[in-house]
Amino acid sequence: MKYVSILLLVCAINFANAQVKLLTLSELDNRVAKGKDTTYVINFWATWCAPCVAELPSFEKLKKEYFKTPVKVILVSMDFKSKLKSDVIPFVKKHKLKSEVYIINEKDQQAFIEKVDKKWSGAIPATLIATRTRRLFFEREFTKNELEDLVKNIVHGDYKP
């Protein structure tokens, strides 16, 4: 029985990358609040947003092991919930995305945009870098080096806005 459950767990982990779940903003906030010393790099994107798709590799390839405290990449898709199975999951499979991927699950987009950051126009891509005690929001695209430098500065305490 024990071996079956281990096997199931292993299978679940292997298939986990193709699992895309719905996520509310309060679920995201709770996650960050419970994150101890983890820095969450939360990228807002969509399968239909060409500049977003172009910068995804920068997030996927972020060398998390080089930071002195844990860093977690979370990709939050603004695709319609109804497109979960038709668009988002196939996209994740095709691009072999390793990061956690969610679809935003909020009824009022206007309120959601304001709550993520008051200065956000709603344009994507946009990235929120958050720890338990700090939130930094960037409405822009990143190259791999720019993202790495930015996260490094934030994690190691050198970041000055």
Add this chain to the structure above:
Amino acid sequence: MMLGIMVKAQTGYQVGDVATDFNLKNVDGKNVSLADYKDAKGYIVVFTCNTCPVAKAYQDRVEALNKEFATKGYPVVAINTNDPGTSPGDSYVKMQERAKEKNFSYAYLEDPNHIYTKKFGATKTPHTFVLTKTAKGNEVAYIGAIDNDQEEVNADKSTYVKAAINSLLQGKKPEITSTKAVGCSIKWKKEGTTK
């Protein structure tokens, strides 16, 4: 020399600005200006395109706005923001196809070189500007999203454009004059391409 891409400056109209008129080609081959609408009390200028999934999701709602408000003095005028070289699905021929397929009751204009897209300051599709006629001219009264429910899953959605126009029809300023929304980036003409 400025890179045109990362511009996040507040260029374009703010609420209260007077909007310039234009003379752009409609899908029926004729040119259209705001001044052509002699009985208009204002306009619903929707910057949109063929290809963006969000813009497509709003197509029927844009049509519904025209059906509801054109006879009350606020016609819809749609403008395609996208360059056909960068985005072939947004070519003039494709615009004509879409207008015919969906039976658009409103003008769907092309904006070569993004002149009015930039002038108004549309930053995504769809991006709506409600204009109202005042002594100063066509004044911008509302900028932003049509409603807060792109996917149409919320029966209690806030219908911003409808509310704005209903206020204007009563001689009042809209309660909400600007909103945000997620949409597709504008497909700008690439530097150095000839057309």
